[in-house]
Amino acid sequence: MSDSPNPQSGSPDKEPASEAQAAQNALGNTERAEVATEPDRPATKPEPGSKPSLGRLFLDNLWAANTFTVTLLSLVLAIVVGAVLMIISDPDVLSTYSYITSRPSDAINSSWTLVSEAYANLFKGSIFDPEAFSGWLDGANGWQAVLAPISETLTYAAPLVFTGLSVALAFRGGLFNIGAQGQATIGVIMAALAGFLLPLPPGLHLLVAVLAGALGGAIWGFIPGILKARAGAHEVINTIMLNYVATYFLTWLIVQNGVQDPTRTDAISKAVDTSAQLPRLLGDNLRVHAGILLAVLATWAVAWLLNRSTLGFELRAVGANPDAARTAGISVTRTYILIMVFAGILAGLGGSNMVLGSTASALTPLVVAQIGFDGILVALLGRVKPWGVLLAALLFGALQAGGNRMQSYSGISLELVTVLQALIVIFIAAPALVKAIFQLRAARAARLQTSLAKGW
Amino acid sequence: MSTMAVPDIAVAPVDEGFWTRSRKVGLTLLGLGLLSAVLFGALATDQQARFTLSDDAAGAALEINGTIGAILFGIIAIAAGAALLAGVPKRWFLPVLAVGLVGFVLSFLCWQISAAPTGQNFMPLVNIIRGTFILALPLIFGALAGVLCERSGVVNVAIEGQLLMGAFSGALFGSISGSVWVGLVAAAIGGAFISLLLAVFAIRYLVDQVVMGIVLNLLAVGVTGFLYERLMQTDAARYNSAPRFSNWEIPLLKDIPVLGPALFRGNIFLYLGLLLVLVIHIALFRTRWGLRTRSVGEHPIAADTLGVKVLRVRYRNVLLAGVVAGIGGASYTLALYSFTKNMIGGKGFIALAALIFGRWNPTGALLAALFFGFADQLATYLGAISSSIPSQFLAMLPYLATILAVAGLVGRVRAPAADGKPYIKG
Numbered sequence: 001m002s003d004s005p006n007p008q009s010g011s012p013d014k015e016p017a018s019e020a021q022a023a024q025n026a027l028g029n030t031e032r033a034e035v036a037t038e039p040d041r042p043a044t045k046p047e048p049g050s051k052p053s054l055g056r057l058f059l060d061n062l063w064a065a066n067t068f069t070v071t072l073l074s075l076v077l078a079i080v081v082g083a084v085l086m087i088i089s090d091p092d093v094l095s096t097y098s099y100i101t102s103r104p105s106d107a108i109n110s111s112w113t114l115v116s117e118a119y120a121n122l123f124k125g126s127i128f129d130p131e132a133f134s135g136w137l138d139g140a141n142g143w144q145a146v147l148a149p150i151s152e153t154l155t156y157a158a159p160l161v162f163t164g165l166s167v168a169l170a171f172r173g174g175l176f177n178i179g180a181q182g183q184a185t186i187g188v189i190m191a192a193l194a195g196f197l198l199p200l201p202p203g204l205h206l207l208v209a210v211l212a213g214a215l216g217g218a219i220w221g222f223i224p225g226i227l228k229a230r231a232g233a234h235e236v237i238n239t240i241m242l243n244y245v246a247t248y249f250l251t252w253l254i255v256q257n258g259v260q261d262p263t264r265t266d267a268i269s270k271a272v273d274t275s276a277q278l279p280r281l282l283g284d285n286l287r288v289h290a291g292i293l294l295a296v297l298a299t300w301a302v303a304w305l306l307n308r309s310t311l312g313f314e315l316r317a318v319g320a321n322p323d324a325a326r327t328a329g330i331s332v333t334r335t336y337i338l339i340m341v342f343a344g345i346l347a348g349l350g351g352s353n354m355v356l357g358s359t360a361s362a363l364t365p366l367v368v369a370q371i372g373f374d375g376i377l378v379a380l381l382g383r384v385k386p387w388g389v390l391l392a393a394l395l396f397g398a399l400q401a402g403g404n405r406m407q408s409y410s411g412i413s414l415e416l417v418t419v420l421q422a423l424i425v426i427f428i429a430a431p432a433l434v435k436a437i438f439q440l441r442a443a444r445a446a447r448l449q450t451s452l453a454k455g456w
Numbered sequence: 457m458s459t460m461a462v463p464d465i466a467v468a469p470v471d472e473g474f475w476t477r478s479r480k481v482g483l484t485l486l487g488l489g490l491l492s493a494v495l496f497g498a499l500a501t502d503q504q505a506r507f508t509l510s511d512d513a514a515g516a517a518l519e520i521n522g523t524i525g526a527i528l529f530g531i532i533a534i535a536a537g538a539a540l541l542a543g544v545p546k547r548w549f550l551p552v553l554a555v556g557l558v559g560f561v562l563s564f565l566c567w568q569i570s571a572a573p574t575g576q577n578f579m580p581l582v583n584i585i586r587g588t589f590i591l592a593l594p595l596i597f598g599a600l601a602g603v604l605c606e607r608s609g610v611v612n613v614a615i616e617g618q619l620l621m622g623a624f625s626g627a628l629f630g631s632i633s634g635s636v637w638v639g640l641v642a643a644a645i646g647g648a649f650i651s652l653l654l655a656v657f658a659i660r661y662l663v664d665q666v667v668m669g670i671v672l673n674l675l676a677v678g679v680t681g682f683l684y685e686r687l688m689q690t691d692a693a694r695y696n697s698a699p700r701f702s703n704w705e706i707p708l709l710k711d712i713p714v715l716g717p718a719l720f721r722g723n724i725f726l727y728l729g730l731l732l733v734l735v736i737h738i739a740l741f742r743t744r745w746g747l748r749t750r751s752v753g754e755h756p757i758a759a760d761t762l763g764v765k766v767l768r769v770r771y772r773n774v775l776l777a778g779v780v781a782g783i784g785g786a787s788y789t790l791a792l793y794s795f796t797k798n799m800i801g802g803k804g805f806i807a808l809a810a811l812i813f814g815r816w817n818p819t820g821a822l823l824a825a826l827f828f829g830f831a832d833q834l835a836t837y838l839g840a841i842s843s844s845i846p847s848q849f850l851a852m853l854p855y856l857a858t859i860l861a862v863a864g865l866v867g868r869v870r871a872p873a874a875d876g877k878p879y880i881k882g
Contacts, residue, residue, distance in 0.1 A: 085679070089686035176666055233862040236613075236666055237812055240805055241855035252848035376670055413685035415797075418678030425671050426653075430661035 067383065073434050074427035078420045083115040085419060086412060090114055118410040125405025126153045126398035144285045149401060151288035155358060157397025159184070161295035162350030163375025164382060164389040165302050166217075166343040170235075171384045172306060173339035174319035179224060179239025180347040181372025182246035183217040187351025189250055190216030192363045193259070195272030195356060202275035209276040210294075210352050217348015218341050220246060225340025229333040235340070243372065251365045261362065269363035278357050287358040294353075296390065298346065303386035305342075315339055347372060377425045396421060478549050482540025485556040489537050492563035493530025500526040505569040506578040509714050513578045522570020522577075529566060532559035572841040584833055585718035589726060590792075592829025594619055594800070596729045597784020598807025599814060599821035600736055601647075601777035605654075606816055607740065608773040609753040611876040613669025614654050616804025617676030618778050622647035622785025624680040627795035628687070630698030630786075639698050639790050640783065647782020648775050650676055655774040659767055662878045673804070681797045688795060696794050701725070725787035730822075732780065737818040749773055753872035756879040766879050809858040816871060828854040 087093050093114050096107040124130075132145040163180040170177035177183075191213030200208055224238040253259055254267045261270050278289040306312040317325040318335045326332050350371055354360060360367050378396055382388030403417035427434050500522040508517040520528070536556025544552055569577050598615040605612035625646030630639025650672055657663040688696035701723045709720040719726065740746035748769055751759040756766045781804075789795050806828055813827075814820030835850035 085682060089683055178666075178670065227859070227863050231863040233859070237809075237862050238859050241809060241858050244802060244805065244855045245852045248848040248852045252846050373670070373674060376667075377674070380667060380671075413682050415678050415681035415685060418674055419682055420678075422671050422675035422678055426657065426668075426675065429663045429667060429671070430657050432661050433657075 070431045070434050071381075071428060073438055074424050077427050077434065077437065078423035079119065081423055082416055082420050083111075083119075085416065086115055086118060087111050114410075118406050118412045118416075121406045121409045121412075122399070122402035124402070125149055125409075126400075126402030144283065147282060147286060149405075151282060151286040152401035152404070153394065153398040154292045155287045155289065155397070156400040157393045158289075158291035158295045158357065159350040159353040159359075159371045160374055160378050160393035160396050161292075161390055162298060162346050162353060163371045164378030164393050165298060165386060166346035166350065167375050167379035168382060168384040168386065168389050169302055169306070169315075169346065170339055170343040171379060172319050173315040173335065174322065175228070175336065175339055175343075176236050177221075177239055177340070177343045177347075178236055178376065179220065179242050179372070180343070180350070180375045181368065181370075182239065182243035183220040183344040183347035184351035184354070184372050184375075185243070185246035185250050185368050186216035186220040187213040187348025188216075188355050188368050189253060189351075189363065190348070191352035192269060192272055192355045192367075195276035196270045197258075200275065205273065205275040206278065206356070209272070209356055210349065213352025213356075214345045214348045217344040217346070217351060219344070221340040221342070221344020221347070222337065225337040225344075228340070229336040247365075250363065250367075254363050254365065259363070267365055271362045272355060276356060277361065278353070280358060289357045291353040291357045294349070295393070298349065299386045299390045302346070306386065311335075311338065347375070350375070374421065377421055380425050381428060478540055478546075479543070481549075481553060482537050482542075484537070485553065485560075486534055486537030486541060488560050489530050489533030489535075489556065491530075492533055492560050492567075493527050496563050496567035497523055497527040497530060499571060500567040501570045503570040503572075503574075503577045505566045508578050508580050509582065511580050511582050511717070513580070517578065520566065522566050525566030525570070526563045529559045529563035532556070533563065568838060568841070568843050568845070572843070576841045579837065581714055582718045584830075584837060585714065586722070587833040587836065588826060588829040589719060589722070590829075591832040592825040593725055593729050593787050594784050594803045595807045595810050595825035595828055596733065596822055597725075597780055597787065598804050599810040599825055600729075600732055600818060601781035601784070602808060602811035603736060603740070603816060603818050603821055604749075604773045604777040604780065605651075606811070606875050607753045607872055608749045608770045609756060609872060609874040609877065609879070610654070610658055610770055610774050611665040611669065612654070612774075612777060613666050613808065614650055614672040614676075614804075615781055615807050616800055616802070617669075617673040618647040618650045618781035619785040619804050619807075620673075620676045620680055620798070620800045621650045622782030623789045623799060624683070624785070624795055625649075625782070626786035627696055627698045627789035628683075630790055631695050634699060636699050636701050636790055640786055643786030643790065644779040644782040647780070647785060648778035651774050651778025651781075654778075655771050658878065659770055659774075662880070665876050665878075677798055680795075684795060684797050692794070698789055698794070701791050723787075723791045725783070725791055728783065729787070733818050733822045740818065750872070752879075753874055756874050756877075760879075760881065766881070770879070806854050809854055812871075813854075813858050813861050827857070 093107075093110045096110050100107045126149050129146070129149055132141060132148065135141040136143055136146050163184060166180045166183065167177050191209045194209040194212035195205075198205065198208060220242060223242060224233075224235045227233040227238050228235045251267065254269050259269050261268050278291050278294075280286065280289050281293075282288055304312075306316065314325065314330045314335050315338075317328065317330055318332050318339075322332050325335070351368060354367055354369070354371065355363065359369075374396060378392045379389055381395070382390070382392035399417045399420060403414045406412045406416070407414045503522050504519045505522045505525050506513075506517040506519045508515055510516075533556045536552050536559060539552050540549070540556070565579065569579055598619055601615055601618060602612045622643040626639045626643030629642030630636060633639070653675075654665070654668055654672055657668050658665045684696075703721055703723050704727070706720040706727075710716045712720070740749065748759065748764050751762075752764060752766050752769045759769075760766050785800065788799060793799070807825070810821050810824035810828055813824035814822070831850055831853040835847040838845055838850065839847045
């Protein structure tokens with residue numbers, strides 16, 4: 001591809017430094033200087049012993065440049081646009097706007113009722129439902145009903161943490177992993193096969209099934225990794241293509257003998273044995289399962305890997321500037337492959353979550369849902385930092401869980417959640433726009449975004 | 457970043473030794489030929505494999521004995537592979553490769569057709585060609601949208617979203633107005649709307665273009681899905697019953713055997729798509745606009761120095777791409793089906809694959825789209841004759857072919873040099 005200036009060399013290890021990267025170095029230096037001269041900047045965690053790389057600086061700056069405000073305002077903007085969509089798509093409410101000049105109260109009231117009810121249900125379905133709480137105080141329902149929204153949120157968040165980490169990890173290494181979807185698909189296949197084909201004792205069975213999912217993801221991550229490292233093939237293209245290959249493989253596999261549920265004619269596999277299912281944390285009535293604990297553990301592991309390990313250092317160095325890293329004696333080839341394998345493992349674990357948890361217990365063509373693509377949004381929303389990804393996944397999980405209630409109680413399609421998620425990330429990706437809308441103090445974050453853009 | 461330095465591409469003459477790319481491809485082709493001659497030859501039956509020149513089993517046909525055909529075409533593939541291995545002049549590489557691949561496909565078809573259940577040992581060519589073009593149509597529009605965008609240096613991963621938005625607004629406004637033409641214009645505007653977002657965020661706000669494309673796809677899925685459930689599902693008669701373009705027969709051309717009934721009795725989108733390929737190809741390589749577009753995509757600083765308004769060219773091309781993709785989306789809702797949720801279903805990404813496989817070239821994209829359309833149509837056909845080949849594996853073909861292409865096995869694929877890099881006037 002175009003990003004390999006000397007394609008005949010085969011391996012990027014041998015490429016000469018290019019002007020573009022030299023320019024990037026220069027950019028990194030000027031920014032480092034700016035950071036030093038800016039006194040009112042909140043203290044960025046100084047890392048003893050490691051020089052701040054460009055990627056590091058980029059992320060620190062993003063955090064420092066009032067990230068919290070931008071994120072919050074992006075949420076507000078997305079919610080406002082969502083409200084507009086609700087109003088213009090409701091014929092009853094829209095009809096009140098035809099006489100808005102004579103009786104504006106009608107239009108305002110009906111719009112407010114529609115929107116506030118929908119968003120109230122979004123909140124009740126994801127975080128806290130006052131009715132369930134008062135019901136519990138009166139003895140009308142058990143404590144489970146109070147925790148149900150949180151349980152749903154955590155259930156939806158768990159796989160997103162994994163796929164979000166997968167994308168974020170690759171991002172930090174300078175690779176754009178759009179293939180989390182495909183890696184999760186192969187992960188789901190392997191986990192499910194291990195879940196219903198292997199006769200193993202409880203405990204061991206679960207462990208094997210989870211690891212099988214990770215292995216599946218690792219294989220699917222290895223392919224674009226080695227193609228990138230050896231042939232210079234762009235990982236964005238290859239991961240997109242592999243997503244579809246994985247999906248078709250899944251739809252083929254489900255209807256094969258030995259995999260398909262013998263009692264069914266539609267495309268569904270046998271169910272995963274109970275010995276291979278992740279245990280539920282709060283009793284059988286609530287769906288939250290041990291996957292969320294694994295997700296927190298994975299977040300910690302990725303944070304450690306990125307910030308404390310040799311591999312993490314190499315990964316960030318390669319992500320910041322492959323040529324400088326190569327000059328420093330880091331094998332870029334090896335690092336690219338490892339990045340994609342680790343990203344694949346994480347996405348594969350996310351896939352295992354889908355079939356070993358409480359979301360589904362058998363393979364269907366849609367078992368993976370959208371976790372891979374949502375993972376990209378989660379990673380961006382989490383500013384490609386492990387703990388940020390965890391928070392972003394919780395937000396997205398909450399939107400999913402609340403969206404279900406919004407759909408059944410207010411009749412607002414679940415698709416609105418997709419719109420909200422996309423809008424949040426669009427606004428976050430363009431902080432300059434948010435700042436312009438809300439007349440915030442000028443920030444340099446928008447300029448920093450360019451360091452992500454690498455093209456094909 | 458104040459300057460956009462483009463890496464110098466110093467292509468040193470490298471001595472590849474005996475195993476040049478041409479020889480490696482030749483060896484692969486030789487292997488494929490051997491496989492087809494031996495394996496397909498053994499699996500084929502003695503039934504006649506008929507390629508009928510009509511829509512069904514009737515009429516004139518090209519026939520060949522299944523076993524003989526499979527072996528014969530396999531040998532052609534072997535011969536082509538051997539020729540490449542022996543070394544042919546460079547300009548003969550592609551034709552010889554094409555002959556070899558066609559031989560392989562025909563050998564495969566001889567096996568499949570002869571092994572089909574009795575009475576189904578025929579392949580209706582008119583049907584296959586028409587199906588190929590219909591299935592390739594959204595890919596052609598999508599890939600052209602990609603060409604327009606990426607030749608000016610903006611990565612377009614949002615093709616899927618542009619197609620979807622075009623299909624949706626075409627259906628919605630076509631239904632409300634009851635006019636196909638209003639629907640067509642609305643579809644173009646719908647596609648351009650997604651493009652506008654891509655352009656503003658990528659060019660003005662310098663958001664990573666791949667990120668923006670992915671997010672825009674999700675946004676398009678969300679918005680159209682939401683409005684579909686709220687409007688079209690509740691009142692389909694009013695919002696989702698767009699009128700359709702009828703088929704136009706082109707005089708004289710429609711009487712050409714096989715190609716006439718297959719191609720020249722189609723709808724406006726087919727003609728428009730083929731015409732656009734021609735127009736964009738000529739415009740890109742023969743006009744001032746094309747030169748400016750390419751220069752902005754390859755070396756924006758140089759273009760700027762010479763007085764080309766880089767950002768204006770990019771805005772214009774991205775919007776144009778949205779118009780083209782929007783019309784491509786309308787080729788679904790204003791000619792074939794009514795709108796359903798997420799109806800593009802990944803075609804935008806195959807269009808992206810066609811763009812890359814076709815090396816960012818309109819004609820190449822057309823050929824790639826036709827190849828992918830043929831694979832798609834073949835999957836349907838093989839399903840109909842209850843073939844032993846799972847249709848899912850044929851459906852994987854476009855994606856696998858693209859992976860092979862970018863891995864350098866089918867030739868070097870190079871994107872415009874400044875593709876995906878935002879330009880900041882320094």
